[in-house]
Amino acid sequence: MNSLQNLKEEALLCKKCKLHTTRNQVVFGEGNPNAQLMFIGEGPGRQEDLSGRPFIGKAGELLTRLIERAMGFSREDVYIANITKCRPTVDLKFEKDRAPDKEEVEACSPYLLNQIEIIQPKVIVTLGNPSTRFILNTNEGITSMRGKWSKYKEIPVMPTYHPSYILRNGGDSSNAQKQMWSDMLQVLEKLGKNPKVNIKWK
Numbered sequence: 464m465n466s467l468q469n470l471k472e473e474a475l476l477c478k479k480c481k482l483h484t485t486r487n488q489v490v491f492g493e494g495n496p497n498a499q500l501m502f503i504g505e506g507p508g509r510q511e512d513l514s515g516r517p518f519i520g521k522a523g524e525l526l527t528r529l530i531e532r533a534m535g536f537s538r539e540d541v542y543i544a545n546i547t548k549c550r551p552t553v554d555l556k557f558e559k560d561r562a563p564d565k566e567e568v569e570a571c572s573p574y575l576l577n578q579i580e581i582i583q584p585k586v587i588v589t590l591g592n593p594s595t596r597f598i599l600n601t602n603e604g605i606t607s608m609r610g611k612w613s614k615y616k617e618i619p620v621m622p623t624y625h626p627s628y629i630l631r632n633g634g635d636s637s638n639a640q641k642q643m644w645s646d647m648l649q650v651l652e653k654l655g656k657n658p659k660v661n662i663k664w665k
């Protein structure tokens with residue numbers, strides 16, 4: 464049993480924060496334990512909470528298109544995880560998703576940091592404000608951070624928009640999506656990989 468599996472088994476039983484009281488499933492993260500590329504979001508949404516898998520709702524579909532049709536990886540090639548492993552919802556009533564609060568991030572983030580330590584990706588992509596701020600220890604917003612390389616320890620980090628932001632701001636062919644794609648072109652260049660398609664990937 465590898466240490467990623469041990470960590471997952473620990474997370475599946477975790478009650479370290481209040482989110483355990485409303486979760487259906489713990490969403491540990493999934494993908495290649497030796498992935499070169501790791502995507503990090505903020506927390507599971509409704510579909511993810513029900514299935515136990517990260518990024519499988521509408522935003523996940525967009526991310527998967529980006530990874531598979533445009534970048535030319537399969538989801539199994541990369542690793543996808545969130546800061547919190549249980550779904551944060553408004554008032555814990557399962558009505559609406561929200562970003563994890565400080566207490567939840569403090570309780571859950573050791574799982575993510577251990578995942579990074581074990582996987583040792585060559586590049587990390589942070590998706591949206593919460594994961595970018597957490598990984599890069601900054602208060603800067605994603606609009607000013609995206610598209611610029613930073614580092615977590617010695618690992619290059621490319622912040623970009625969360626796919627749900629793309630969906631809220633025009634979706635396919637929107638300016639936000641083009642900006643996200645230009646960020647991913649930088650990631651591919653860093654990994655020495657050619658894109659599968661250019662600009663549009665619908």
Ligand code: SF4
Binds near residue numbers: 547548550567
């Ligand atoms: S969100 Fe993280 S810390 Fe909180 S109960 Fe779930 S696994 Fe544990």
